[in-house]
Amino acid sequence: MNSQNIFFGSNIKFLRERRKMNQESLAEKLSLTRSKLNALENGHTKAPQPDDYLRFSDFFKISVDSLLRVNLAKLSELKLRELEAGNDVYMTGSNIRVLAITVNEQNKENVEYVPVKAKAGYRSGYSDPEYLSKLPRFSLPNLPKSGTFRMFPTVGDSMLPIPEKSDIIAEYVQDWKSLKPDTLCIVILKGEQDFVFKQVTVGKDGTLMLSSLNAMYEPYIVKSEDVIEIWKYRSFLSQSLPSTANGQDQMMKILLNVQEQVNKINKNGK
Template identity: 70%
Template sequence: MKPQKVFFGANIKFLRERRKLSQEALAEQLGLTRSKLNALENGQTKAPQPEDYLKFSDFFKISVDSLLKIDLSRLSELKLRELEAGNDVYMTGSQIRVLAITVDKENRENVEYVPVKAKAGYRSGYADPEYLAALPRFSLPNLPQGHTYRMFPITGDSMLPIPEGSDVVGQYVEDWKSIRPGTPCILILKGDQDFVFKEVTVQPDGGLLLRSYNMLYEPYTVRAEEVLEIWKFHSYQSREIPSAESNMEQLLKLMTLVGREIREMKGMRR
């Protein structure tokens, strides 16, 4: 039987450098000597103690199994965040979860539609090919090749002039760092939170700032670990024709925006 390659040393060096920590700084936080950490990173310690594995697992919030079996340097930022959020249920050996899809008879990817009634089930079944196969699916012309698309219904008026009840086609985003500031996206959130359609800006700490087109709604931030998937806006379908805003609506939004900026300026002065 071919021995399995162990990535522990390379992984802890990768994770340390990802957090921009020196060997001295990490060793001090873990209660190790710098020489021992250096030996672990370079594979010079052939039999690390179980306590060593647990220390690194607790510090980096990644399971011991992943530290040993997965070459973390080859993963996207999204997949690293999934591991840090405890989503090891999507791993089998060295295979990290990839997006589940369905294809037509010509082996072309379908566009799956997630109805309102299917939202709750989507959070638990989004990685299950059998669940996706039960969703309505179709093909759309002129979609750029090489990407995966899915359609979601939106509710509420936070993204006007895109009307409530529209169906938004989103392009799957694997690497969140590629999202340009202010990009409209569908976010699939964990727990009992609804799917949200917002302008997304990735912040330096990894949090996501969410803004609405409708200025009556305050922006807010969600943590990366609260997010399951992000789908970048591609297009939308609606039976309604967006109506032009009245002068009164424009004035109300302007007053709301000015008031928000004043509050932000006061907060900066404190």
């Protein structure tokens, strides 16, 4: 990455001055020496440690990603307050963080299952290892070792031919912008909104278009600040067999049959 596009040093200086703190007082708050803080602010530390990023992120309540890649001095006061409230302006997931996980006795990541009754609690406990440890968890073969996976139940028929009440196994997405258009995902939304299983297309304006496989349902747009997490579809478990044809497929077959009949009539009439 071009170092000219990294704003960590200037950002922590800007945030310090915004709070009307001098270097001595901030360094004391963060258990740093003043000389190290000065070096970080002026870019004299070529390779800050991960602890340094997390220390400032936790103190200022701003994600590591934004501290690194957004020039905070150019944002309005309203945007800065939104940022501090958790509405991240740099859309690569809600923030760069260590995703809370659980592991088995062999120190391998479990696949946690989020049942329907646990959905409400998940919105507040998704980053709490203690909360996650109370969820059902298990191991599945043939999952990539590099990813983190969870299982989510679905409701409704908006994703037919994937059957209703399927359990979706999905991989955590850190960088939302890496998603290709119409990627199948579980999207965790804030507030009273449900978890949704949709095709996700990330817009240039930071919005996400969510569309169903079932053409009976219209696509709709959500703002990035309304999204907590995105999990990319990998597979599903179901006790039902997928439908071989939905209503749209059947209509298409009828239309094709009519077209064939018309073609035969035209051919016989010549």
